[in-house]
Amino acid sequence: MIQNTEIQKLLYRARLQLEEGQHEVALSSLRVLPAEDEKQQREVAYLSGWCYIQSKQWAEAKKVLSPFLERQSKLLEEEPFLKQPGEILEKEPLLEREHLVLSWLHLGIAAVNLSHYEDASLHFSRCLKILHDRRIHLPVVRIKARYSLGMTCLMKGSYSAAIQHYEDALRLCRLSHVEEEVSHIYYGLCHAYRSIGDYVKAMVAGQEALQRYQQREDRPLEARMHHELGRVSFLLGDFRAASDYYTESLALATSYNSPTMIMLNCAMLADLRLAEQRLPEARRYCRLALEMMERVESAHMKGKTYYAIGKVTYAEAREAEGEKRQLLLWETMDWFQRAKTQLEQTQAYADMAEMYGMWGQVLEDVGNMEEAIALWRQGYEILSERKDTK
Numbered sequence: 096m097i098q099n100t101e102i103q104k105l106l107y108r109a110r111l112q113l114e115e116g117q118h119e120v121a122l123s124s125l126r127v128l129p130a131e132d133e134k135q136q137r138e139v140a141y142l143s144g145w146c147y148i149q150s151k152q153w154a155e156a157k158k159v160l161s162p163f164l165e166r167q168s169k170l171l172e173e174e175p176f177l178k179q180p181g182e183i184l185e186k187e188p189l190l191e192r193e194h195l196v197l198s199w200l201h202l203g204i205a206a207v208n209l210s211h212y213e214d215a216s217l218h219f220s221r222c223l224k225i226l227h228d229r230r231i232h233l234p235v236v237r238i239k240a241r242y243s244l245g246m247t248c249l250m251k252g253s254y255s256a257a258i259q260h261y262e263d264a265l266r267l268c269r270l271s272h273v274e275e276e277v278s279h280i281y282y283g284l285c286h287a288y289r290s291i292g293d294y295v296k297a298m299v300a301g302q303e304a305l306q307r308y309q310q311r312e313d314r315p316l317e318a319r320m321h322h323e324l325g326r327v328s329f330l331l332g333d334f335r336a337a338s339d340y341y342t343e344s345l346a347l348a349t350s351y352n353s354p355t356m357i358m359l360n361c362a363m364l365a366d367l368r369l370a371e372q373r374l375p376e377a378r379r380y381c382r383l384a385l386e387m388m389e390r391v392e393s394a395h396m397k398g399k400t401y402y403a404i405g406k407v408t409y410a411e412a413r414e415a416e417g418e419k420r421q422l423l424l425w426e427t428m429d430w431f432q433r434a435k436t437q438l439e440q441t442q443a444y445a446d447m448a449e450m451y452g453m454w455g456q457v458l459e460d461v462g463n464m465e466e467a468i469a470l471w472r473q474g475y476e477i478l479s480e481r482k483d484t485k
Contacts, residue, residue, distance in 0.1 A: 102128065102135055109142050118149035134392065137162075141205045148202060153194040156201070163205035196225050196233060200240055207243065210395040210441035212250035219244040234271035238264050242280050249286055252445035252478040257287045278307035282320060289327050290445075297327045318347035318356050322363065329367055337367055354390035361387065362403035369410050377407045395446070398437030402450045405430030409457055427457050448474040 105128050112121035125143050130136045140159050147156035203218035222240040226233065245260030261283045268277050285301035288294070301324045308317040325340030341360050348356035365380035381404045391397055405427045412423030431454045438447045451474030458467035 099131070102130065106135070106138055106142065113142065113145055113149070116149075118146040122146035122150070134394075137209060141202075141209055141211075144198075144202055144205060148195075148198045151191070151194075153198060156198050160201045160205050163208045164201055192225065192229050192231055193233065196222050196231060196236055199225065200236055200243075203240070203243060207246070210393065210443055212247045212442040212444075214442065216244060216247035216251070219247065234267065235273055235276070238267045238271070238273060238276050241267060242276065242283055245283050245287070249283070249290065250443050250445060252290075252448065254287055254290045258284065258291075261287060278304045278311070278316070281307070282316075282323065285320075285323055285327065289323070289330065292330075294327055294331050298324070298331070301327060314347050314351050315353065315356075318344045318351075318353065321347065322356065322360060325360075325363060325367075329363075329370070334367060334371055338364070341367065354387050355393055355396050358384045358387040358391055358400055359396060362400040365407050366403050369407050374407070374411055374414075377410075381407055394437040394440040395443050398434045398441070398443070398450075399446060401430050401434035401437060402446070402453075405434065405450075406453065409453070412457075412460070421461070424457055424461050428454065428461075431457070444477045448477045450474075451477070 105124065109121040109124045109128070112118070112124070122143060125139050125146065128139055130139045140162065144156050144160040147153075147159065199218050199222035203215045203222065206212070206215035206218055219240045223237065223244070225231065226237050226240070241260055242264035245257040245264065248254070248257035248260060261280050265277065265280050265284075268274070268280065281300045281304035285297045285304060288297035288300060301320060305317065305320040305324065308320055321340045321344035325337045325344065328334075328337035328340055341364050345357060345360040345364070348360060361380045361384035365377045365384065368374070368377035368380060384400050384404065388397060388400060408423050408430060409427040412420050412427060415423055431450060434450055435447075438450065451470045455467040455470040455474070458464070458470065
Protein backbone atom coordinates (compact mmCIF):
# COMPACT_ATOMS: atom_id res chain seq x y z
CA MET A 96 0.00 0.00 0.00
CA ILE A 97 1.33 3.42 -0.95
CA GLN A 98 1.97 5.62 2.08
CA ASN A 99 0.11 8.90 2.51
CA THR A 100 3.30 10.92 2.05
CA GLU A 101 3.97 9.14 -1.24
CA ILE A 102 0.46 10.01 -2.47
CA GLN A 103 1.09 13.65 -1.57
CA LYS A 104 4.32 13.55 -3.59
CA LEU A 105 2.44 12.14 -6.58
CA LEU A 106 -0.18 14.89 -6.29
CA TYR A 107 2.54 17.50 -6.11
CA ARG A 108 4.27 16.01 -9.15
CA ALA A 109 1.01 16.08 -11.13
CA ARG A 110 0.57 19.71 -10.21
CA LEU A 111 4.08 20.58 -11.40
CA GLN A 112 3.38 18.80 -14.68
CA LEU A 113 0.22 20.89 -15.06
CA GLU A 114 2.09 24.12 -14.46
CA GLU A 115 4.67 23.06 -17.06
CA GLY A 116 1.92 22.49 -19.62
CA GLN A 117 2.11 18.69 -19.51
CA HIS A 118 -1.60 18.24 -18.82
CA GLU A 119 -1.88 14.89 -20.65
CA VAL A 120 1.00 13.41 -18.64
CA ALA A 121 -0.51 14.80 -15.42
CA LEU A 122 -3.93 13.36 -16.23
CA SER A 123 -2.46 9.92 -16.92
CA SER A 124 -0.77 10.01 -13.50
CA LEU A 125 -3.94 11.13 -11.74
CA ARG A 126 -6.04 8.37 -13.30
CA VAL A 127 -3.95 5.67 -11.63
CA LEU A 128 -3.23 7.52 -8.38
CA PRO A 129 -4.64 5.46 -5.45
CA ALA A 130 -6.28 8.27 -3.44
CA GLU A 131 -7.32 6.70 -0.16
CA ASP A 132 -9.31 9.30 1.75
CA GLU A 133 -11.93 11.84 0.70
CA LYS A 134 -9.55 14.79 0.91
CA GLN A 135 -7.11 13.16 -1.50
CA GLN A 136 -9.96 12.20 -3.82
CA ARG A 137 -11.08 15.84 -3.89
CA GLU A 138 -7.52 16.94 -4.71
CA VAL A 139 -7.41 14.43 -7.56
CA ALA A 140 -10.78 15.67 -8.87
CA TYR A 141 -9.58 19.29 -8.76
CA LEU A 142 -6.32 18.60 -10.59
CA SER A 143 -8.12 16.36 -13.09
CA GLY A 144 -10.59 19.15 -13.81
CA TRP A 145 -7.65 21.47 -14.43
CA CYS A 146 -6.19 18.93 -16.89
CA TYR A 147 -9.49 18.58 -18.74
CA ILE A 148 -9.81 22.35 -19.10
CA GLN A 149 -6.30 22.59 -20.52
CA SER A 150 -7.17 19.91 -23.08
CA LYS A 151 -10.61 21.53 -23.81
CA GLN A 152 -12.58 18.49 -22.68
CA TRP A 153 -15.47 20.56 -21.34
CA ALA A 154 -17.93 17.78 -20.47
CA GLU A 155 -15.31 15.85 -18.53
CA ALA A 156 -14.20 18.98 -16.69
CA LYS A 157 -17.76 19.83 -15.69
CA LYS A 158 -18.43 16.27 -14.52
CA VAL A 159 -15.35 15.97 -12.34
CA LEU A 160 -15.79 19.47 -10.83
CA SER A 161 -19.55 19.19 -10.28
CA PRO A 162 -19.30 18.08 -6.60
CA PHE A 163 -17.63 21.44 -5.83
CA LEU A 164 -20.44 23.45 -7.44
CA GLU A 165 -23.59 22.27 -5.68
CA ARG A 166 -24.62 25.68 -4.29
CA GLN A 167 -23.98 27.70 -7.45
CA SER A 168 -26.76 29.76 -8.94
CA LYS A 169 -28.82 28.32 -11.77
CA LEU A 170 -28.21 31.63 -13.56
CA LEU A 171 -24.65 30.47 -14.15
CA GLU A 172 -25.88 27.74 -16.49
CA GLU A 173 -28.69 29.76 -18.06
CA GLU A 174 -26.76 32.97 -18.64
CA PRO A 175 -25.26 32.24 -22.09
CA PHE A 176 -28.82 32.36 -23.40
CA LEU A 177 -29.77 35.62 -21.64
CA LYS A 178 -29.23 38.40 -24.18
CA GLN A 179 -31.15 41.30 -22.62
CA PRO A 180 -32.59 41.74 -19.11
CA GLY A 181 -35.76 39.68 -19.01
CA GLU A 182 -35.28 38.20 -22.49
CA ILE A 183 -34.31 34.51 -22.51
CA LEU A 184 -33.73 32.97 -25.91
CA GLU A 185 -33.91 29.31 -26.79
CA LYS A 186 -30.89 27.33 -25.71
CA GLU A 187 -28.04 27.14 -28.17
CA PRO A 188 -24.84 25.11 -27.98
CA LEU A 189 -22.18 26.90 -25.95
CA LEU A 190 -19.33 28.41 -27.94
CA GLU A 191 -15.83 27.28 -27.06
CA ARG A 192 -15.02 30.67 -25.52
CA GLU A 193 -18.10 30.38 -23.27
CA HIS A 194 -17.06 26.90 -22.21
CA LEU A 195 -13.63 28.31 -21.45
CA VAL A 196 -14.75 31.12 -19.12
CA LEU A 197 -17.26 28.91 -17.31
CA SER A 198 -14.64 26.23 -16.82
CA TRP A 199 -12.09 28.63 -15.29
CA LEU A 200 -14.80 30.00 -13.00
CA HIS A 201 -15.75 26.47 -11.93
CA LEU A 202 -12.11 25.58 -11.32
CA GLY A 203 -11.71 28.69 -9.16
CA ILE A 204 -14.73 27.68 -7.08
CA ALA A 205 -13.28 24.19 -6.67
CA ALA A 206 -9.97 25.72 -5.49
CA VAL A 207 -11.83 27.83 -2.91
CA ASN A 208 -13.56 24.70 -1.61
CA LEU A 209 -10.13 23.18 -1.05
CA SER A 210 -8.81 26.41 0.56
CA HIS A 211 -6.36 26.83 -2.34
CA TYR A 212 -6.96 30.57 -2.40
CA GLU A 213 -3.92 31.57 -4.42
CA ASP A 214 -4.82 29.00 -7.08
CA ALA A 215 -8.37 30.33 -7.05
CA SER A 216 -7.09 33.86 -7.56
CA LEU A 217 -5.25 32.77 -10.71
CA HIS A 218 -8.30 30.94 -12.07
CA PHE A 219 -10.69 33.85 -11.46
CA SER A 220 -8.20 36.31 -12.96
CA ARG A 221 -7.88 34.15 -16.06
CA CYS A 222 -11.67 33.97 -16.35
CA LEU A 223 -11.93 37.77 -16.19
CA LYS A 224 -9.11 38.24 -18.70
CA ILE A 225 -10.82 36.00 -21.26
CA LEU A 226 -14.12 37.81 -20.71
CA HIS A 227 -12.37 41.13 -21.35
CA ASP A 228 -10.06 40.15 -24.20
CA ARG A 229 -12.70 38.29 -26.19
CA ARG A 230 -15.50 40.71 -25.31
CA ILE A 231 -17.78 37.98 -24.02
CA HIS A 232 -21.05 39.29 -22.57
CA LEU A 233 -21.74 37.03 -19.58
CA PRO A 234 -22.62 39.45 -16.76
CA VAL A 235 -23.27 36.87 -14.02
CA VAL A 236 -20.02 35.05 -14.75
CA ARG A 237 -18.15 38.36 -14.67
CA ILE A 238 -19.79 39.34 -11.37
CA LYS A 239 -19.07 35.98 -9.72
CA ALA A 240 -15.45 36.00 -10.88
CA ARG A 241 -14.98 39.57 -9.68
CA TYR A 242 -16.32 39.16 -6.15
CA SER A 243 -14.70 35.73 -5.82
CA LEU A 244 -11.39 37.37 -6.67
CA GLY A 245 -12.13 39.82 -3.86
CA MET A 246 -12.53 36.91 -1.45
CA THR A 247 -9.14 35.48 -2.43
CA CYS A 248 -7.59 38.89 -1.73
CA LEU A 249 -9.10 38.73 1.77
CA MET A 250 -7.43 35.39 2.38
CA LYS A 251 -4.07 36.87 1.30
CA GLY A 252 -4.47 39.95 3.50
CA SER A 253 -4.88 42.34 0.54
CA TYR A 254 -7.88 44.12 2.04
CA SER A 255 -7.90 47.29 -0.08
CA ALA A 256 -7.79 45.22 -3.26
CA ALA A 257 -10.60 43.04 -1.91
CA ILE A 258 -12.82 46.06 -1.26
CA GLN A 259 -12.17 47.35 -4.77
CA HIS A 260 -13.16 44.01 -6.32
CA TYR A 261 -16.35 43.86 -4.23
CA GLU A 262 -17.31 47.42 -5.16
CA ASP A 263 -16.68 46.67 -8.84
CA ALA A 264 -18.89 43.59 -8.56
CA LEU A 265 -21.64 45.63 -6.91
CA ARG A 266 -21.47 48.19 -9.72
CA LEU A 267 -21.73 45.40 -12.29
CA CYS A 268 -24.80 44.02 -10.50
CA ARG A 269 -26.51 47.40 -10.77
CA LEU A 270 -25.59 47.85 -14.43
CA SER A 271 -26.78 44.35 -15.36
CA HIS A 272 -29.83 44.29 -13.04
CA VAL A 273 -28.55 41.16 -11.30
CA GLU A 274 -29.85 40.84 -7.73
CA GLU A 275 -28.94 37.20 -7.09
CA GLU A 276 -25.32 37.94 -6.16
CA VAL A 277 -25.70 41.21 -4.22
CA SER A 278 -26.05 39.53 -0.82
CA HIS A 279 -22.75 37.65 -1.32
CA ILE A 280 -21.01 40.89 -2.21
CA TYR A 281 -22.25 42.63 0.93
CA TYR A 282 -21.06 39.66 2.99
CA GLY A 283 -17.61 40.06 1.46
CA LEU A 284 -17.61 43.81 2.11
CA CYS A 285 -18.54 43.14 5.74
CA HIS A 286 -15.55 40.80 6.10
CA ALA A 287 -13.22 43.23 4.31
CA TYR A 288 -14.24 46.30 6.33
CA ARG A 289 -13.91 44.29 9.54
CA SER A 290 -10.40 43.30 8.50
CA ILE A 291 -9.28 46.93 8.09
CA GLY A 292 -10.94 48.02 11.33
CA ASP A 293 -13.86 49.97 9.83
CA TYR A 294 -16.46 48.26 12.00
CA VAL A 295 -19.28 50.72 11.30
CA LYS A 296 -19.15 50.06 7.55
CA ALA A 297 -18.75 46.36 8.27
CA MET A 298 -21.94 46.37 10.34
CA VAL A 299 -23.90 48.27 7.67
CA ALA A 300 -22.79 45.88 4.92
CA GLY A 301 -23.41 42.86 7.11
CA GLN A 302 -26.93 43.93 8.04
CA GLU A 303 -27.73 44.42 4.35
CA ALA A 304 -26.49 40.91 3.54
CA LEU A 305 -28.36 39.39 6.48
CA GLN A 306 -31.64 40.99 5.44
CA ARG A 307 -31.28 39.62 1.92
CA TYR A 308 -30.44 36.11 3.14
CA GLN A 309 -33.46 36.18 5.47
CA GLN A 310 -35.73 37.24 2.62
CA ARG A 311 -34.50 34.26 0.61
CA GLU A 312 -34.89 31.97 3.65
CA ASP A 313 -31.39 30.65 3.06
CA ARG A 314 -30.53 29.27 6.49
CA PRO A 315 -26.90 28.24 5.80
CA LEU A 316 -25.98 31.69 4.49
CA GLU A 317 -28.04 33.38 7.20
CA ALA A 318 -26.07 31.40 9.80
CA ARG A 319 -22.81 32.46 8.17
CA MET A 320 -23.91 36.10 8.25
CA HIS A 321 -24.95 35.98 11.91
CA HIS A 322 -21.51 34.55 12.67
CA GLU A 323 -19.76 37.37 10.81
CA LEU A 324 -21.89 40.04 12.53
CA GLY A 325 -20.99 38.42 15.85
CA ARG A 326 -17.33 39.01 15.07
CA VAL A 327 -17.99 42.65 14.15
CA SER A 328 -20.03 43.21 17.34
CA PHE A 329 -17.25 41.63 19.39
CA LEU A 330 -14.69 44.04 17.91
CA LEU A 331 -17.04 46.96 18.60
CA GLY A 332 -17.05 45.90 22.26
CA ASP A 333 -20.75 44.99 22.21
CA PHE A 334 -20.40 41.56 23.81
CA ARG A 335 -24.12 41.10 24.36
CA ALA A 336 -24.89 41.60 20.66
CA ALA A 337 -21.98 39.33 19.74
CA SER A 338 -23.35 36.59 21.98
CA ASP A 339 -26.80 36.97 20.42
CA TYR A 340 -25.42 36.73 16.88
CA TYR A 341 -23.24 33.69 17.66
CA THR A 342 -26.08 31.95 19.48
CA GLU A 343 -28.49 32.54 16.60
CA SER A 344 -25.88 31.28 14.14
CA LEU A 345 -25.32 28.20 16.30
CA ALA A 346 -29.06 27.48 16.46
CA LEU A 347 -29.42 27.79 12.68
CA ALA A 348 -26.36 25.63 12.05
CA THR A 349 -27.73 22.98 14.40
CA SER A 350 -31.09 23.04 12.59
CA TYR A 351 -29.53 22.15 9.24
CA ASN A 352 -26.72 20.04 10.77
CA SER A 353 -23.57 21.90 9.78
CA PRO A 354 -20.62 20.58 11.85
CA THR A 355 -18.30 23.27 10.48
CA MET A 356 -20.55 26.17 11.42
CA ILE A 357 -21.32 24.66 14.83
CA MET A 358 -17.59 24.24 15.50
CA LEU A 359 -16.76 27.80 14.45
CA ASN A 360 -19.51 29.30 16.60
CA CYS A 361 -18.35 27.32 19.62
CA ALA A 362 -14.80 28.56 18.99
CA MET A 363 -15.95 32.19 18.74
CA LEU A 364 -18.15 31.86 21.83
CA ALA A 365 -15.04 30.61 23.63
CA ASP A 366 -13.19 33.73 22.43
CA LEU A 367 -16.08 35.89 23.62
CA ARG A 368 -16.23 34.28 27.06
CA LEU A 369 -12.48 34.77 27.27
CA ALA A 370 -12.92 38.51 26.68
CA GLU A 371 -15.62 38.56 29.36
CA GLN A 372 -13.10 36.85 31.72
CA ARG A 373 -15.34 33.80 32.05
CA LEU A 374 -12.61 31.22 31.55
CA PRO A 375 -14.52 28.11 32.68
CA GLU A 376 -17.20 28.81 30.07
CA ALA A 377 -14.52 29.52 27.47
CA ARG A 378 -12.98 26.12 28.18
CA ARG A 379 -16.40 24.45 27.88
CA TYR A 380 -16.96 25.94 24.43
CA CYS A 381 -13.47 24.80 23.43
CA ARG A 382 -14.42 21.24 24.34
CA LEU A 383 -17.64 21.51 22.34
CA ALA A 384 -15.72 22.78 19.32
CA LEU A 385 -13.27 19.87 19.57
CA GLU A 386 -16.10 17.35 19.84
CA MET A 387 -17.53 18.65 16.57
CA MET A 388 -14.17 18.77 14.78
CA GLU A 389 -14.17 15.04 14.00
CA ARG A 390 -17.00 15.69 11.54
CA VAL A 391 -15.33 18.67 9.83
CA GLU A 392 -13.33 18.32 6.62
CA SER A 393 -12.02 21.85 6.04
CA ALA A 394 -8.37 22.22 7.06
CA HIS A 395 -8.82 25.99 7.06
CA MET A 396 -11.71 25.93 9.54
CA LYS A 397 -9.95 23.36 11.73
CA GLY A 398 -6.88 25.56 11.80
CA LYS A 399 -8.88 28.61 12.84
CA THR A 400 -10.54 26.60 15.62
CA TYR A 401 -7.26 25.25 17.00
CA TYR A 402 -5.95 28.82 17.00
CA ALA A 403 -9.00 30.05 18.95
CA ILE A 404 -8.51 27.29 21.53
CA GLY A 405 -4.85 28.20 21.85
CA LYS A 406 -5.81 31.80 22.63
CA VAL A 407 -7.96 30.57 25.53
CA THR A 408 -5.16 28.50 27.07
CA TYR A 409 -2.75 31.41 26.57
CA ALA A 410 -5.08 33.69 28.54
CA GLU A 411 -5.19 31.08 31.32
CA ALA A 412 -1.40 30.88 31.30
CA ARG A 413 -1.02 34.63 31.73
CA GLU A 414 -3.10 34.48 34.92
CA ALA A 415 -1.30 31.43 36.31
CA GLU A 416 2.04 31.17 38.09
CA GLY A 417 4.91 28.75 38.43
CA GLU A 418 4.67 25.27 36.98
CA LYS A 419 1.00 25.66 36.01
CA ARG A 420 1.87 28.71 33.92
CA GLN A 421 4.62 26.83 32.08
CA LEU A 422 2.36 23.84 31.40
CA LEU A 423 -0.36 26.10 29.98
CA LEU A 424 2.15 27.91 27.78
CA TRP A 425 3.34 24.60 26.36
CA GLU A 426 -0.26 23.51 25.86
CA THR A 427 -0.89 26.75 23.97
CA MET A 428 2.02 26.05 21.65
CA ASP A 429 0.69 22.55 21.07
CA TRP A 430 -2.66 24.01 19.91
CA PHE A 431 -0.83 26.48 17.67
CA GLN A 432 1.22 23.65 16.19
CA ARG A 433 -2.01 21.81 15.39
CA ALA A 434 -3.36 24.98 13.82
CA LYS A 435 -0.20 25.30 11.73
CA THR A 436 -0.49 21.69 10.53
CA GLN A 437 -3.97 22.44 9.23
CA LEU A 438 -3.36 25.94 7.86
CA GLU A 439 -0.20 24.98 5.97
CA GLN A 440 -2.43 22.71 3.84
CA THR A 441 -4.27 25.86 2.70
CA GLN A 442 -3.41 29.21 1.20
CA ALA A 443 -5.09 31.18 4.01
CA TYR A 444 -2.08 33.45 4.49
CA ALA A 445 -3.76 36.18 6.54
CA ASP A 446 -4.95 33.69 9.18
CA MET A 447 -1.55 32.02 9.27
CA ALA A 448 0.26 35.34 9.73
CA GLU A 449 -2.06 36.31 12.60
CA MET A 450 -1.40 33.01 14.36
CA TYR A 451 2.36 33.39 13.96
CA GLY A 452 2.12 36.79 15.66
CA MET A 453 0.40 35.31 18.72
CA TRP A 454 2.67 32.25 18.72
CA GLY A 455 5.67 34.54 18.81
CA GLN A 456 4.32 36.19 21.96
CA VAL A 457 4.04 32.78 23.64
CA LEU A 458 7.61 31.92 22.71
CA GLU A 459 8.72 35.25 24.14
CA ASP A 460 6.96 34.38 27.40
CA VAL A 461 8.81 31.07 27.69
CA GLY A 462 12.10 32.88 27.08
CA ASN A 463 12.76 31.68 23.54
CA MET A 464 13.30 35.06 21.92
CA GLU A 465 15.19 33.74 18.91
CA GLU A 466 12.33 31.51 17.77
CA ALA A 467 9.81 34.27 18.55
CA ILE A 468 11.61 36.68 16.22
CA ALA A 469 11.80 33.99 13.54
CA LEU A 470 8.03 33.45 13.72
CA TRP A 471 7.26 37.17 13.60
CA ARG A 472 9.51 37.51 10.58
CA GLN A 473 7.83 34.53 8.93
CA GLY A 474 4.38 36.03 9.51
CA TYR A 475 5.49 39.34 8.02
CA GLU A 476 7.00 37.64 4.98
CA ILE A 477 3.88 35.55 4.34
CA LEU A 478 1.80 38.69 3.90
CA SER A 479 4.38 41.01 2.34
CA GLU A 480 5.03 38.52 -0.48
CA ARG A 481 1.35 38.48 -1.44
CA LYS A 482 -0.30 41.75 -0.41
CA ASP A 483 0.61 43.46 -3.65
CA THR A 484 -0.82 40.67 -5.81
CA LYS A 485 -4.35 41.25 -7.07
